[in-house]
Amino acid sequence: MKISLAEYVDEVGQAKAAIAIGVHQTAISKAIRVGRQIYVNKLPTGEVKAIEYREFPHSKKQDD
Secondary structure: OEEEHHHHHHHHOHHHHHHHHOOOHHHHHHHHHOOOOEEEEEOOOOOEEEEEOOOOOOOOOOOO
């Protein structure tokens, strides 16, 4: 089942989401805050995988 990172965090909280995905809680917080398109797949085994959809090629915005 694929859901957005924000929905997953609503279900389990930032700390548990971070542990399941394998990142720091601050990374979860920032990803949601800046609106990154990250989706979470909950596998039948209980494993959690996160996938980010980005434009290709992707370039960072530069400050003027």
